[in-house]
Amino acid sequence: METSDLRSDLVALLNSSGVFNSTSSGAARLDAASNAWSSNSFEAVLAQMLLKILDRLEASDPSATSPSGTATTRTAATAQPTWIYPGQTAAQTAGAKTASAATSSTGTPVWVYPTPATGAAAAQQAYAASPATTAPAVAAAAAPSAATAAQALNLVDYPRPPADNGRGMHWIPTVSQSPEAVDRYVGALKAMHIKWVTFLNDGTQIGANDHLVSQLKANGIEPVMRVYTDGLRPIDGDLGALVRHYRDLGVAYFQLYNEPNHSVENAGQAPNVDRYLDLWIPAAKVVTENGGLPGFGALSPGGEFKDTEYLDQALAGLKARGEAGLLDRAWLSIHNYQGDRPVEDVEGFARFKVYADVVQRQLGRQLPMIGTEGGTFTAGPEDEPRRVKLVTDAYRYMANREPYNFAYSYWVVANAAGGGHDGAWETQALFQADGSHSPLVDALTSLDESGR
Numbered sequence: 210m211e212t213s214d215l216r217s218d219l220v221a222l223l224n225s226s227g228v229f230n231s232t233s234s235g236a237a238r239l240d241a242a243s244n245a246w247s248s249n250s251f252e253a254v255l256a257q258m259l260l261k262i263l264d265r266l267e268a269s270d271p272s273a274t275s276p277s278g279t280a281t282t283r284t285a286a287t288a289q290p291t292w293i294y295p296g297q298t299a300a301q302t303a304g305a306k307t308a309s310a311a312t313s314s315t316g317t318p319v320w321v322y323p324t325p326a327t328g329a330a331a332a333q334q335a336y337a338a339s340p341a342t343t344a345p346a347v348a349a350a351a352a353p354s355a356a357t358a359a360q361a362l363n364l365v366d367y368p369r370p371p372a373d374n375g376r377g378m379h380w381i382p383t384v385s386q387s388p389e390a391v392d393r394y395v396g397a398l399k400a401m402h403i404k405w406v407t408f409l410n411d412g413t414q415i416g417a418n419d420h421l422v423s424q425l426k427a428n429g430i431e432p433v434m435r436v437y438t439d440g441l442r443p444i445d446g447d448l449g450a451l452v453r454h455y456r457d458l459g460v461a462y463f464q465l466y467n468e469p470n471h472s473v474e475n476a477g478q479a480p481n482v483d484r485y486l487d488l489w490i491p492a493a494k495v496v497t498e499n500g501g502l503p504g505f506g507a508l509s510p511g512g513e514f515k516d517t518e519y520l521d522q523a524l525a526g527l528k529a530r531g532e533a534g535l536l537d538r539a540w541l542s543i544h545n546y547q548g549d550r551p552v553e554d555v556e557g558f559a560r561f562k563v564y565a566d567v568v569q570r571q572l573g574r575q576l577p578m579i580g581t582e583g584g585t586f587t588a589g590p591e592d593e594p595r596r597v598k599l600v601t602d603a604y605r606y607m608a609n610r611e612p613y614n615f616a617y618s619y620w621v622v623a624n625a626a627g628g629g630h631d632g633a634w635e636t637q638a639l640f641q642a643d644g645s646h647s648p649l650v651d652a653l654t655s656l657d658e659s660g661r
Contacts, residue, residue, distance in 0.1 A: 361537035364612050367577050368461040370404040370431035375607030377405030377618030381627035384409045385417035390627045395424045401653040405616040407433040407581040413446030415454050426459040435464040440474045452499040464504035464542050465492045470512035470519040480514040482522045493535045507542035524571035540577040547585045552602045561614050575613040584619040586637050601652050
């Protein structure tokens with residue numbers, strides 16, 4: 210039996226133990242996962258332990274995994290302190306560490322990535338308004354015109370903000386905010402020399418983010434819209450009208466779907482490349498036809514389906530379907546979370562270098578890469594100086610970045626202070642509800658455009 214078969218069985222065990230439920234809403238799945246871990250569910254912990262054992266077997270014998278690119282989860286040795294990723298509390302991290310350490314020859318904790326029901330996407334699902342159900346789905350959209358099917362854009366021809374320094378930030382994780390919150394935090398971003406901002410739009414809803422986009426553009430910041438959907442499903446409503454409206458306001462980049470290699474974005478099912486392409490292709494055609502640039506990805510660095518394998522198969526799948534031309538005006542959204550790794554580590558911040566190898570091999574050229582989520586988070590305030598150094602090192606790197614490496618974005622500027630609903634993000638927010646802010650704010654404010 211291949212390890213991929215064992216992994217599928219373990220994922221099924223996690224489903225049955227209540228770690229996630231494919232029929233529940235995003236908020237319910239998040240609550241179920243939290244309850245399962247807090248009660249130290251024997252089945253969930255055992256499954257996680259066995260998954261870690263499979264990781265070590267596959268690392269020592271790559272042939273053990275399926276040639277079709279079956280989902281694999283990576284781990285790597287790390288030293289104290291414990292570094293966590295979006296969606297995990299310190300308690301959840303400690304519980305996962307206990308299971309992980311049991312498979313380590315040294316007893317040293319291993320890296321902890323978001324579990325299927327606790328990634329960024331799961332929490333964001335709880336924030337979205339109910340999507341429209343009466344409008345037609347994107348799948349019936351017309352094919353791109355001859356004008357949009359012309360030669361691929363050169364990297365230098367993609368839109369960029371004035372005085373571009375490659376510094377980005379993920380906006381408040383809700384689909385709309387008050388004008389007061391927009392004005393306050395756009396001002397804060399400008400003071401930190403931020404030039405790219407990723408924000409969430411509730412599906413094809415038009416109007417709720419007009420003030421935000423207008424303020425970003427007025428302050429020389431490039432907006433990147435993530436068209437929010439509750440996982441991988443057709444985008445309801447008039448996507449073309451959305452793109453035209455926000456293109457007129459200055460939005461060029463539209464991210465379609467999020468972390469498709471993560472089970473939480475697949476209603477608890479195992480990630481599947483064909484399912485993703487079935488949805489992305491028609492949506493990308495609509496975006497392109499209406500003057501926008503469709504985003505491909507963004508892949509999770511800790512998804513059940515290994516990110517590099519997923520990207521490789523997805524690009525190959527586009528070519529096999531005769532749809533590679535959609536990438537002529539597309540870009541790759543990336544989530545280069547770094548943990549406690551230095552900026553040169555390709556398993557962290559420098560993940561874009563591995564993606565670049567895959568893209569070059571498949572396409573013979575590069576795609577623009579825009580980091581829409583990133584950063585590193587610690588379990589306690591005593592580790593804050595280290596976190597500040599790691600994140601500022603990443604921003605410094607962007608001063609002399611690769612031509613395809615457009616932006617690096619920290620997750621997240623504010624949460625409750627800007628109207629966010631989920632306390633899980635509060636320790637990761639730069640601005641707190643009590644009026645305080647992270648030392649990272651001061652560090653970025655004092656970091657000049659040259660990275661010094």
